[in-house]
Amino acid sequence: xxxxxxxxxxxxxxxxxxxxxxxxxxxxxxxxxxxxxxxxxxxxxxxxxxxxxxxxxxxxxxxxxxxxxxxxxxxxxxxxxxxxxxxxxxxxxxxxxxxxxxxxxxxxxxxxxxxxxxxxxxxxxxxxxxxxxxxxxxxxxxxxxxxxxxxxxxxxxxxxxxxxxxxxxxxxxxxxxxxxxxxxxxxxxxxxxxxxxxxxxxxxxxxxxxxxxxxxxxxxxxxxxxxxxxxxxxxxxxxxxxxxxxxxxxxxxxxxxxxxxxxxxxxxxxxxxxxxxxxxxxxxxxxxxxxxxxxxxxxxxxxxxxxxxxxxxxxxxxxxxxxxxxxxxxxxxxxxxxxxxxxxxxxxxxxxxxxxxxxxxxxxxxxxxxxxxxxxxxxxxxxxxxxxxxxxxxxxxxxxxxxxxxxxxxxxxxxxxxxxxxxxxxxxxxxxxxxxxxxxxxxxxxxxxxxxxxxxxxxxxxxxxxxxxxxxxxxxxxxxxxxxxxxxxxxxxxxxxxxxxxxxxxxxxxxxxxxxxxxxxxxxxxxxxxxxxxxxxxxxxxxxxxxxxxxxxxxxxxxxxxxxxxxxxx
Amino acid sequence: xxxxxxxxxxxxxxxxxxxxxxxxxxxxxxxxxxxxxxxxxxxxxxxxxxxxxxxxxxxxxxxxxxxxxxxxxxxxxxxxxxxxxxxxxxxxxxxxxxxxxxx
Numbered sequence: 073x074x075x076x077x078x079x080x081x082x083x084x085x086x087x088x089x090x091x092x093x094x095x096x097x098x099x100x101x102x103x104x105x106x107x108x109x110x111x112x113x114x115x116x117x118x119x120x121x122x123x124x125x126x127x128x129x130x131x132x133x134x135x136x137x138x139x140x141x142x143x144x145x146x147x148x149x150x151x152x153x154x155x156x157x158x159x160x161x162x163x164x165x166x167x168x169x170x171x172x173x174x175x176x177x178x179x180x181x182x183x184x185x186x187x188x189x190x191x192x193x194x195x196x197x198x199x200x201x202x203x204x205x206x207x208x209x210x211x212x213x214x215x216x217x218x219x220x221x222x223x224x225x226x227x228x229x230x231x232x233x234x235x236x237x238x239x240x241x242x243x244x245x246x247x248x249x250x251x252x253x254x255x256x257x258x259x260x261x262x263x264x265x266x267x268x269x270x271x272x273x274x275x276x277x278x279x280x281x282x283x284x285x286x287x288x289x290x291x292x293x294x295x296x297x298x299x300x301x302x303x304x305x306x307x308x309x310x311x312x313x314x315x316x317x318x319x320x321x322x323x324x325x326x327x328x329x330x331x332x333x334x335x336x337x338x339x340x341x342x343x344x345x346x347x348x349x350x351x352x353x354x355x356x357x358x359x360x361x362x363x364x365x366x367x368x369x370x371x372x373x374x375x376x377x378x379x380x381x382x383x384x385x386x387x388x389x390x391x392x393x394x395x396x397x398x399x400x401x402x403x404x405x406x407x408x409x410x411x412x413x414x415x416x417x418x419x420x421x422x423x424x425x426x427x428x429x430x431x432x433x434x435x436x437x438x439x440x441x442x443x444x445x446x447x448x449x450x451x452x453x454x455x456x457x458x459x460x461x462x463x464x465x466x467x468x469x470x471x472x473x474x475x476x477x478x479x480x481x482x483x484x485x486x487x488x489x490x491x492x493x494x495x496x497x498x499x500x501x502x503x504x505x506x507x508x509x510x511x512x513x514x515x516x517x518x519x520x521x522x523x524x525x526x527x528x529x530x531x532x533x534x535x536x537x538x539x540x541x542x543x544x545x546x547x548x549x550x551x552x553x554x555x556x557x558x559x560x561x562x563x564x565x566x567x568x569x570x571x572x573x574x575x576x577x578x579x580x581x582x583x584x585x586x587x588x589x590x591x592x593x594x595x596x597x598x599x600x601x602x603x604x605x606x607x608x609x610x611x612x613x614x615x616x617x618x619x620x621x622x623x624x625x626x627x628x629x630x631x632x633x634x635x636x637x638x639x640x641x642x
Numbered sequence: 643x644x645x646x647x648x649x650x651x652x653x654x655x656x657x658x659x660x661x662x663x664x665x666x667x668x669x670x671x672x673x674x675x676x677x678x679x680x681x682x683x684x685x686x687x688x689x690x691x692x693x694x695x696x697x698x699x700x701x702x703x704x705x706x707x708x709x710x711x712x713x714x715x716x717x718x719x720x721x722x723x724x725x726x727x728x729x730x731x732x733x734x735x736x737x738x739x740x741x742x743x744x745x
Binding site for chain 2: 219289290293555
């Protein structure tokens with residue numbers, strides 16, 4: 073009879089316990105933690121190689137490239153392969169211009185990969201490649217290039233080291249421009265070799281699409297050139313110019329000074345890189361009187377020939393409003409509505425707004441697009457500052473009527489005046505014309521978008537006539553161009569303190585907005601000069617810039633005269 | 643040798659012969675495609691090189707024709723000037739201006 077000794081029984085129990093533990097562990101690994109270990113195993117076996125697509129290009133409306141990618145080489149090192157680290161650092165730093173210590177620190181370790189310098193210029197790459205330095209390798213990357221340098225940089229924006237959009241159109245349309253990377257997935261061993269029995273999956277990259285803007289690069293150049301000259305000449309701190317086609321909403325030029333170069337954007341500060349035409353607000357001053365006029369004419373409360381008594385001062389809610397210019401001796405207080413705007417009378421405009429009433433005035437302000445974004449295809453657009461009507465105090469209606477106590481962006485102002493120029497119909501501004509897929513060359517066009525009739529055609533015509541008179545014999549007389557009817561309005565406003573209440577003493581924003589030919593406008597041009605020191609008025613600071621730009625625009629766009637020029641032949 | 647075994651032997655001979663023929667043809671085709679593949683690869687490299695070269699040339703071209711350079715050349719070398727005013731011809735000057743033109 074076979075008997076189990078206690079020793080054997082203990083061994084048997086120990087074996088059972090061991091097998092039991094193994095089974096529990098297997099259940100844990102195979103069932104409970106199954107997904108985790110499958111994923112871990114796959115990540116070790118699957119080798120993924122990304123195929124990066126080419127970033128899309130950006131063009132002006134005539135097909136001039138404004139941003140595109142050019143192949144360049146980047147240098148990287150495999151520190152474990154670098155035997156003579158001192159020699160490596162000495163040679164590489166001498167060619168790349170980096171500091172010896174920096175290069176030495178990069179390679180003086182046992183890492184598997186380290187960037188030495190990315191996006192080398194051709195000469196540096198050639199010099200390094202010829203030397204065939206041990207442990208130094210190259211990989212091709214795309215360098216984003218802006219061939220027009222500082223031209224349109226505020227609109228185009230810029231990209232980071234990995235070509236990710238960081239500003240302007242590059243940021244707004246980053247996903248469209250960038251496309252989607254493709255990939256090759258192989259099953260390989262831990263050394264990186266492909267397994268003979270392994271699978272291979274390929275997904276082609278989706279190339280980034282090209283963007284065609286509405287910008288005309290010649291007009292953009294002209295605007296930036298004359299704005300730069302004008303700001304410097306007037307001792308200003310900055311300025312903006314926008315040219316817009318009121319019928320299509322196309323932004324033909326969008327200039328902002330000071331400028332920066334998208335190729336070397338790291339050399340400039342945020343203040344220089346922001347697009348002030350959409351991000352910054354300013355008090356529009358007298359230009360805003362056009363909104364007041366349009367509102368009251370549209371309501372039929374007055375006509376342009378209605379005569380009103382306009383005193384020199386007006387006290388409302390304890391606040392006294394005065395005219396900017398005194399009156400000559402013997403001048404009466406009677407003014408037509410047209411004259412109030414032509415001569416830019418603050419008191420007269422206040423009376424018009426009060427006649428219109430708070431609710432209706434507020435209605436027209438918002439209908440003209442103030443207090444909300446225009447939704448132009450650019451990032452970081454501001455809504456401007458327009459207090460809700462619930463928070464308006466008694467003097468607010470008067471102040472806002474002539475452009476104080478309200479802050480607008482330049483794009484809002486151009487968009488609003490374009491309504492008047494476009495017979496009362498509001499067209500959404502657009503800066504992107506079309507997006508073209510590289511794969512099949514299919515074109516996604518951005519349509520011209522009407523946002524409805526804000527004022528009647530008749531009202532728009534009357535406001536245009538007042539604006540024509542402003543240029544013919546009012547404050548905008550300096551903008552006259554023989555043979556062309558021009559509608560315009562000057563603006564001179566105190567500069568609001570940054571981030572606070574009140575005004576900066578002695579600082580003004582001078583502006584002029586005009587369009588031509590007045591009865592069938594092809595372009596609306598807004599010129600703003602920030603804090604000019606030699607003169608402060610829109611008429612003396614902004615109009616000369618407007619006139620230069622207008623003449624170049626007439627020449628470039630072949631805009632024909634619309635005025636009979638007596639005894640003159642073109 | 644029984645009839646059944648003879649048939650089986652014949653079947654295997656034919657099968658092996660066909661397999662050998664297919665293998666030889668496959669090898670021949672493969673050998674012929676090697677230079678074609680090499681050429682394709684070379685051409686792919688050349689296409690890429692040409693594309694890169696094209697982008698570099700495009701960049702150089704755009705650098706020489708950018709607005710600032712054109713403007714500078716026009717004003718400094720060709721003596722051109724920006725359109726700073728529009729000149730209309732007076733009626734009285736018309737004969738002087740147009741005297742060179744044929745009616």
